[in-house]
Amino acid sequence: MFKQHLDKLTRYFFLILCAAIMVIPFIWMVSTSLKSQSAINKGSAGFLPIEIVNYIEKDGEKEYVEIIEKKENKAVVNIYDEERKHFKESFVEVSPQSIKRDTFIKFHFNNFVEAFNKVPFGRYFLNTIFVSFCVVIGVLLTSSLAAYAFARMKFVGKDAIFYLFISMMMVPQPIYLIPSYYLLTKIHWVNTFWALIVPWIANIFSIFLLRQQFKTIPQDLFDAATIDGCTRFEILWRIVLPISKPVLATTAIFALIGSWNSFMWPLVMTNSDKIRVLQVGLSYFAQESSSSTALLMAASTFTVAPLIILFLFAQKQIISSFVSSGLKG
């Protein structure tokens, strides 16, 4: 009996440990994004934006101060303005006894607004949404056509082409980078949306995923449709695609995540602010304002928020498609 309880206890211990390891960095990200920079600089690892502030009372009102020097009989302080961002008065002498401490919790939601306006994140968002949207549409189009051909048509060299495609998945991205940069420069696509969209609209993994699904559709369905006089296009459009909606959704999600998260490619292929995407924008922002941790974490938070929301909605879909995608055997 005791052993059983112990067993349960260790299980829950590990459960909480796993969850903590995976989730705490995100909680830190969000909580840091809501703190004031001065609180972060003082070193605070708590999740709540607790602020410890010194103040003096002047004319019956609280004035927040920063202590510069404090001795037994003399203290020199800077007096903050109301928002505690800038100093109203500097090097004011006060008596050390009059300095008191105040501890309170304040969420600095303003960090988000400030980060969003500091560099054109709105623009980056729109660019990323536009690029991802086009890539997803393109991937769905080319992949369902090709997957249908690979799954349901007979032609010479079908297996050879398919395995060539699959083995291309092994090739690491750095190898495409410079030749593609050369190619895209030659056709004047560098620094245009074309460079971010077109090379990504054929996605081998998506072809693979859809082919696996199209293969599971019973042949009878195709025979019946052919007898009824459906063309290939009609079969694909009216029969295959409607019954493959879940896998299409998964394919779209994978393509979306891949496009939203891509970094090295847009870093190389674009250098103008106008078509910069979110990931690259965030990276530059991180370099420029490495000292404003709060703003940086706020920017990180709104960069990932759309994906987290998407993931929470599509979670079941993603996991079940991994199960059926036939990654095994």
Next chain:
Amino acid sequence: MFTNLKSLICNSKLTLYLFLLPAIMMVMVFAIYPLLYNFSLSVHEVTSSTLLSEDRPFVGLNNYKEVILEPDFIEILRNTLVFSIFSVLFQFLFGLAFALFFHQEFPLHKPLRGLLLIGWVIPPAVIGTIWRWLFNCDIGVINYFLNMIGIGSVGWLVTQTFAMSSVLVANIWFAIPFNMILMTSGLVSIPNSIHDAAAIDGTTFFQKLWHIIIPMIKPNIYATIILDIIYTFRSFPLIWNMTKGGPVNATTVLPVWSYIQSFNFFNFGAGTAIAVIILLLLLIISIIYIKFFVGKEEGVL
């Protein structure tokens, strides 16, 4: 008559080409052509001025020689191998352990599992940014706790001793959800009756793991590890956003080096040669892996 003509056109080879052409064309232009062209660039002298002009002097294997004889090469190669081996090993083990753990029935196990998997969709650039702050020497959370228990601050990302391990921790952490998803997908395919039978026979957990679970999810394990190897070998955004390959070369792996050579030093010849080396290494490792671990009876993917 009209239907016949229509079906004749639509079901002939023409349709086939229409179906295949977009994908094949894209793969040719944006994957196979760059792949081949990369080899060509790697045997020419390519700088920022010659990249776009056609008269690039042929230099044979000089770029490779230059890269391999570079004093930093051994260190960078070692970094790449250390980074890849430890990443793949630990992200797989943790991923498997987490998947096993969250495969058990307990209250809330599904939503909790979903929560853990969130990391999978987070862009590596953001992960790098978060961890760079967590490992920050002065105001990072990790040093805050170390100070609290009296160890004092450690220069995680700024000293050559610790930079690689810090980047490794971040990368392993980042890849756990991906491994966990793939392992979970294997675990759910094991029928319940097998678990029941094992329970009746009174097997311990580790017996069950070793004799039942692992053999049954072997194909998933092979596929997961090969995907891990591929992903780790091209890993760039995370390192780039944490350390940019520094301090000195402590966290420079081959993809980072290729980028630096090409786009910081505009030595595209060296950059492309490094890219080829990455591909060759990846091929060698995959072949060894498939030969020794996967064997002949089962194919990956």
